[in-house]
Amino acid sequence: MIKGNAIVGQSGGPTAAINATLAGVVRGAYESGCIDKIYGALNGVAGLLEDNYCVLNDILTGENELKLLENTPAAALGSCRMKLPDPDKDTAPFEKLFELFEKLDIKYFFYIGGNDSMDTVDKLSRYAKKICSDLRVMGVPKTIDNDLCGTDHTPGFGSAAKFIATVMQEIIRDTAVYTVEAVTIVEIMGRDAGWLTAASALPRKVCGVAPDLVYLPEVVFDYDKFFEDIQKAFEKKPNIVVAVSEGIRLADGRYVGESTQSGATDVFGHKYLAGTGKMLENAVKEKLGCKVRSVELNLPQRCASHIASRCDLEESVSVGRAAVACAVRGESAKMMCFEREDGEYSVKCIARDISEIANKIKYVPREYITERGNNVTDECVDYLLPLINGEVSITYKDGLPVHFVIER
Amino acid sequence: MIKGNAIVGQSGGPTAAINATLAGVVRGAYESGCIDKIYGALNGVAGLLEDNYCVLNDILTGENELKLLENTPAAALGSCRMKLPDPDKDTAPFEKLFELFEKLDIKYFFYIGGNDSMDTVDKLSRYAKKICSDLRVMGVPKTIDNDLCGTDHTPGFGSAAKFIATVMQEIIRDTAVYTVEAVTIVEIMGRDAGWLTAASALPRKVCGVAPDLVYLPEVVFDYDKFFEDIQKAFEKKPNIVVAVSEGIRLADGRYVGESTQSGATDVFGHKYLAGTGKMLENAVKEKLGCKVRSVELNLPQRCASHIASRCDLEESVSVGRAAVACAVRGESAKMMCFEREDGEYSVKCIARDISEIANKIKYVPREYITERGNNVTDECVDYLLPLINGEVSITYKDGLPVHFVIER
Numbered sequence: 001m002i003k004g005n006a007i008v009g010q011s012g013g014p015t016a017a018i019n020a021t022l023a024g025v026v027r028g029a030y031e032s033g034c035i036d037k038i039y040g041a042l043n044g045v046a047g048l049l050e051d052n053y054c055v056l057n058d059i060l061t062g063e064n065e066l067k068l069l070e071n072t073p074a075a076a077l078g079s080c081r082m083k084l085p086d087p088d089k090d091t092a093p094f095e096k097l098f099e100l101f102e103k104l105d106i107k108y109f110f111y112i113g114g115n116d117s118m119d120t121v122d123k124l125s126r127y128a129k130k131i132c133s134d135l136r137v138m139g140v141p142k143t144i145d146n147d148l149c150g151t152d153h154t155p156g157f158g159s160a161a162k163f164i165a166t167v168m169q170e171i172i173r174d175t176a177v178y179t180v181e182a183v184t185i186v187e188i189m190g191r192d193a194g195w196l197t198a199a200s201a202l203p204r205k206v207c208g209v210a211p212d213l214v215y216l217p218e219v220v221f222d223y224d225k226f227f228e229d230i231q232k233a234f235e236k237k238p239n240i241v242v243a244v245s246e247g248i249r250l251a252d253g254r255y256v257g258e259s260t261q262s263g264a265t266d267v268f269g270h271k272y273l274a275g276t277g278k279m280l281e282n283a284v285k286e287k288l289g290c291k292v293r294s295v296e297l298n299l300p301q302r303c304a305s306h307i308a309s310r311c312d313l314e315e316s317v318s319v320g321r322a323a324v325a326c327a328v329r330g331e332s333a334k335m336m337c338f339e340r341e342d343g344e345y346s347v348k349c350i351a352r353d354i355s356e357i358a359n360k361i362k363y364v365p366r367e368y369i370t371e372r373g374n375n376v377t378d379e380c381v382d383y384l385l386p387l388i389n390g391e392v393s394i395t396y397k398d399g400l401p402v403h404f405v406i407e408r
Numbered sequence: 409m410i411k412g413n414a415i416v417g418q419s420g421g422p423t424a425a426i427n428a429t430l431a432g433v434v435r436g437a438y439e440s441g442c443i444d445k446i447y448g449a450l451n452g453v454a455g456l457l458e459d460n461y462c463v464l465n466d467i468l469t470g471e472n473e474l475k476l477l478e479n480t481p482a483a484a485l486g487s488c489r490m491k492l493p494d495p496d497k498d499t500a501p502f503e504k505l506f507e508l509f510e511k512l513d514i515k516y517f518f519y520i521g522g523n524d525s526m527d528t529v530d531k532l533s534r535y536a537k538k539i540c541s542d543l544r545v546m547g548v549p550k551t552i553d554n555d556l557c558g559t560d561h562t563p564g565f566g567s568a569a570k571f572i573a574t575v576m577q578e579i580i581r582d583t584a585v586y587t588v589e590a591v592t593i594v595e596i597m598g599r600d601a602g603w604l605t606a607a608s609a610l611p612r613k614v615c616g617v618a619p620d621l622v623y624l625p626e627v628v629f630d631y632d633k634f635f636e637d638i639q640k641a642f643e644k645k646p647n648i649v650v651a652v653s654e655g656i657r658l659a660d661g662r663y664v665g666e667s668t669q670s671g672a673t674d675v676f677g678h679k680y681l682a683g684t685g686k687m688l689e690n691a692v693k694e695k696l697g698c699k700v701r702s703v704e705l706n707l708p709q710r711c712a713s714h715i716a717s718r719c720d721l722e723e724s725v726s727v728g729r730a731a732v733a734c735a736v737r738g739e740s741a742k743m744m745c746f747e748r749e750d751g752e753y754s755v756k757c758i759a760r761d762i763s764e765i766a767n768k769i770k771y772v773p774r775e776y777i778t779e780r781g782n783n784v785t786d787e788c789v790d791y792l793l794p795l796i797n798g799e800v801s802i803t804y805k806d807g808l809p810v811h812f813v814i815e816r
Contacts, residue, residue, distance in 0.1 A: 388807035
């Protein structure tokens with residue numbers, strides 16, 4: 001058990017649960033018996049490179065603060081989208097970081113993030129090994145996309161899924177009030193993997209309503225089959241609801257939403273997507289002539305903490321705590337993962353080698369999607385349903401949720 | 409006190425509170441002592457013209473059912489968008505309706521709806537008077553837009569405002585995590601009046617965060633002033649959040665969402681018609697070159713009953729109940745209104761002549777908007793804040809809210 005200080009950072013896109021994991025890491029540090037100070041990196045490694053950090057012991061001083069933080073959306077420490085260079089080619093940023101770690105007597109580094117952040121964990125671990133540093137580096141996953149390998153699911157996904165399933169049920173009630181033929185297309189986040197879009201089908205099992213058609217990026221999208229699917233759905237009812245991933249692609253590999261974009265990419269080279277629903281809206285209007293509207297669920301999918309999943313938030317806290325416990329036990333270069341246990345739903349937290357996980361994507365398996373590729377199977381719904389279970393008790397003031405703010 | 413039956417219908421766009429008002433009317437009928445059966449018009453007057461109705465006494469049999477209905481979004485009886493003809497020119501639909509009323513021994517007619525629905529109430533009242541019918545016709549307002557005259561505010565508005573204010577706070581937390589200069593434009597419903605967009609400023613009073621700029625349809629929108637506003641906001645912080653009504657217009661009267669600056673086309677080569685937020689997103693991207701994203705809050709604004717305002721739902725029930733009490737006391741051709749009482753927030757329900765209310769729009773007064781027209785005043789926030797107060801206890805099953813469904 002190495003005594004010293006720890007630092008925790010958040011990175012990548014915010015979620016409704018990333019602060020719960022932060023609270024978990026802090027709880028773990030407080031309980032560890034060997035971590036004196038727990039620092040917070042402000043705006044991830046990018047902030048650390050500019051000496052931006054805070055002392056969380058002074059900020060998260062009690063149960064009230066930790067509880068509020070757990071129910072606060074977005075990254076309280078701030079985030080960044082920074083890809084570190086290959087430590088075998090460019091050591092400059094690593095030298096700067098490890099200098100700071102030495103100055104602050106940092107023995108433990110925790111990084112909460114998605115796929116790109118696990119790449120940072122991987123590179124920091126490799127550099128630490130290279131310079132024979134005893135720094136222990138742990139990745140703690142978060143992503144609403146649920147597309148990390150090695151874990152049953154990702155913290156943050158359950159809350160996003162609960163928001164999507166809840167709002168989907170409400171949208172279906174809303175669109176069902178008229179008797180005129182109409183199509184409502186709901187565009188859901190998910191560039192590569194269709195997990196979030198699959199979650200829109202959850203109300204089917206609970207209350208018998210669900211989108212009539214569900215299209216994921218895992219299956220090639222075909223306009224003609226899509227129009228056929230809608231016409232067939234109209235035989236049964238006048239109000240058709242379609243759930244569609246932003247990342248669906250045509251047979252030639254182009255994104256359906258691509259033609260509305262300038263081709264701009266983000267710093268990781270990912271194509272920036274928007275407008276898949278709008279594209280389909282225009283196409284259906286043109287082809288079938290019926291009333292069509294599209295709804296892009298957009299940012300609230302990743303920050304609607306007011307309808308967070310209790311299962312998700314509790315697991316997010318526990319995985320942060322477990323990361324500290326693992327590091328204290330001597331593990332490093334690992335990402336914390338969930339393993340689902342047999343029988344009634346429960347998970348245990350285990351650590352897996354980061355090198356096996358970083359830069360890989362977990363897709364929705366083909367057997368979770370119907371043969372025609374226009375919906376998800378009951379097996380998929382069964383896998384997803386426990387993740388949205390339970391509600392969180394939110395503190396309100398004057399009608400609005402109270403958030404915990406760390407000044408940056 | 410005329411003994412007989414009553415019928416209630418819902419019309420226009422759904423809200424999170426229109427079923428609470430339906431429950432209120434039904435509660436009022438059960439308590440009246442003179443209404444035997446309370447029928448439900450399925451899909452409003454359009455449905456009635458096709459003999460589509462149900463007996464609510466058989467459906468809403470107890471407190472459990474009424475409570476669930478109160479927390480169910482959208483119109484449980486179904487809705488319609490039907491404008492009846494002038495009863496002085498075409499009596500055919502009126503004759504058909506009154507034939508049905510006679511057959512069912514209907515003495516009381518309640519219609520829950522917005523501006524267009526109050527037109528229906530007005531015309532039915534006029535026809536009833538013309539044929540010397542003793543039918544009592546009452547309008548019960550609902551609209552998320554808060555744009556009906558004669559009432560302090562409209563049932564349904566408070567819940568929409570609470571969703572908007574809640575999600576706005578979450579979006580502001582979300583967008584604040586990065587340090588890069590970025591503009592997030594949030595498009596909010598409101599074709600004519602900016603009440604909903606004004607509600608996005610509510611967190612300002614509660615927790616000190618709010619959109620940096622707020623544009624309502626009540627003030628002419630000017631691109632140059634808009635760009636100046638953003639540049640000025642960037643002097644203080646890197647993450648600018650803009651709230652904008654879908655209905656903002658240029659000096660020449662055209663809607664901002666109507667103009668066609670974007671040259672993008674869809675896969676079929678058709679011009680891509682963007683919304684107001686998307687138009688502004690493109691304009692800012694082009695003019696200022698910074699990161700921009702737009703978020704259209706869309707349908708959840710009117711159906712997100714999972715975050716309904718308790719104040720709104722309680723008032724929505726009470727106004728339905730009051731409508732029955734007024735009709736039983738002998739009133740007719742009236743719309744139920746809220747009058748705000750002095751001192752601590754409370755309202756009383758009063759009935760006003762429908763002819764003075766129908767087909768008029770209540771705009772956000774100019775004194776509720778800052779001089780430059782790019783935000784709302786504290787006075788406006790003070791007026792709005794009580795309307796989002798309180799949370800509703802929702803029944804959940806397997807992680808999703810339980811809704812009450814009336815088969816149609």
